[in-house]
Amino acid sequence: MTATRTETEEAVARTEKELPDAEPVGSSRSERLSALVQQHGALAVLVIVSAVASLSFGSFATGDNVSNMATSSAFLAVVALGMTFVIITGGIDLSVGSLFALGGVLAAWGSQYGTLVALLLPMAxxxxxGVVNGLLIARSRLAPFIVTLAAMLGARGLMLSLTDEGADTYLVAKGSFLAELGQGTTLGLGNPVWITLALFVAGAVALRRSRFGQHVYAVGGNEDAAALMGAPVARTKVIVYTLSGVLAGLAGALNAAWLASGVTILGNGMELEAISAVVIGGTLLTGGLGYVSGSLVGVLLLKVIQNVINQIGSLDSSYQQVVSGAFLAVVVIAQTWLGRRRQLL
Structure with missing residues (x-):
């Protein structure tokens, strides 16, 4: 046994001597270019589309239009922020659209007891x-798709029961602090925009500069290897699904404050929009790689495309879904190609 180990060590040493000047894979120019395209490709497309739209439509770059786009993007962006953490771990959360609608209804109902209740109730x-989703996925090892699909249906049903099948609509009192939080502006931008930006800064710091963020990447990269390194795999999964639920509820509360009511028909398909934005922003669906800033760019790109279609006027709103789907397909294909290219370099 000792002789075999010695021979192995000598073979490794010979290999290292034979490749003293070998360039590390990470320093390859092609690999760096591929990584750059994957991380900032959506931003380049956003700049190009915005520039073309500004030259083509006089009303696109106006202050009112930009402010409206930013505010309408804020709610989806908050949901996409939570989805980013989930997808980086290799999971998926299909319940966020229903949680968004439920959060809006709970916020509008709770507004009669004050702004604090209106915000904390939907988040809690x-x-x-989200905690239940995380526990079932992490502890019971159930498929995220099935667990969050069940949560999506359950949350939607609960929201409908609270509103008598949508017949009752809870209103947010005009002049209240909650209404001001959703409808007020600061420095020309809606308050929800500033809240969203603050959340993204906090999310970026947590993902890039904290031990928790390292665990998120490790779990998504290789769950078994992460467990061997001592990363709390189950706890990390529970946290990211909890975070996704909290942010979806907060987004719903902010939307209710903006609309001054808990609208029951909202949130349908929002989970798909959030996933699209996250993937377009450079996060891999297979997990292990992703960017908070990329998700924000993905949301803005989707909203800009929708606004351009509205500016054209002659196109039906259904084209928004067609274009969004086409963008998503192109991005996924590009990510797969770039991933294989980086493996070969």
Missing amino acids: FCGLI
């Missing part, structure tokens, strides 16, 4: 659903 309730 939707966060609790």
Whole structure:
């Protein structure tokens, strides 16, 4: 046994001597270029589309239009922020659209008891659903698709029961602090925009500069290897699904404050929009790689495309879904190609 180990060590040493000047894979120019395209490709497309739209439509780059786009993007962006953490771990959360609608209804109902209740109630309730999702996925090892699909249906059903099948609509009192939080502006931008930016800064710091962020990447990269390194795999999964639920509830509360009511028909398909934005922003669906800033760019790109279609006027709104789907397909194909290219370099 000792002789075999010695021979192995000598073979490794000979290999290292034979390749003293070998260039590390990470320093390859082609690999760096591929990584750059994957991380900032969506930003380049956003700049190009915005520039073309500004030259083609006089009303596109106006202050009112930009402010409206930013505010309408804020709610989806908050949901996409939570989805980013989930997808980086290799999971998926299909419940966020229903949690968004439920959060809006709970916020509007709770507004009669004050702004604090209106904000904390949807965050706590939707966060609790996220905890259940995380526990079932992490501890019971159930498929995220099935667990969050069940949560999506359950949350939507609960929201409908609270509103008598949508017949009752809870209103946010005009002049209240909650209404001002959703409808007020600061420095020309809606308050939800500033809240969203603050959340993204906090999310970027948590993902890039904290031990928790390292665990998120490790779990998504290789769950078994992460466990061997001592990363709390189950706890990390529970946290990211809880975070996704809390942010979906908060987004719903901010939307209710903006609309001054808990609208029950909202949130349909939002989970797909959030996933699209995250993937377009450079996060791999297979996990292990992703960027908070990329998700924000992905949301803005989707909203700009929708706004351009509205500016054209002659196109039906259904084209928004067609274009968004085409963008998503192109991005996934590009990510797969870039991933294989980086493996070969």
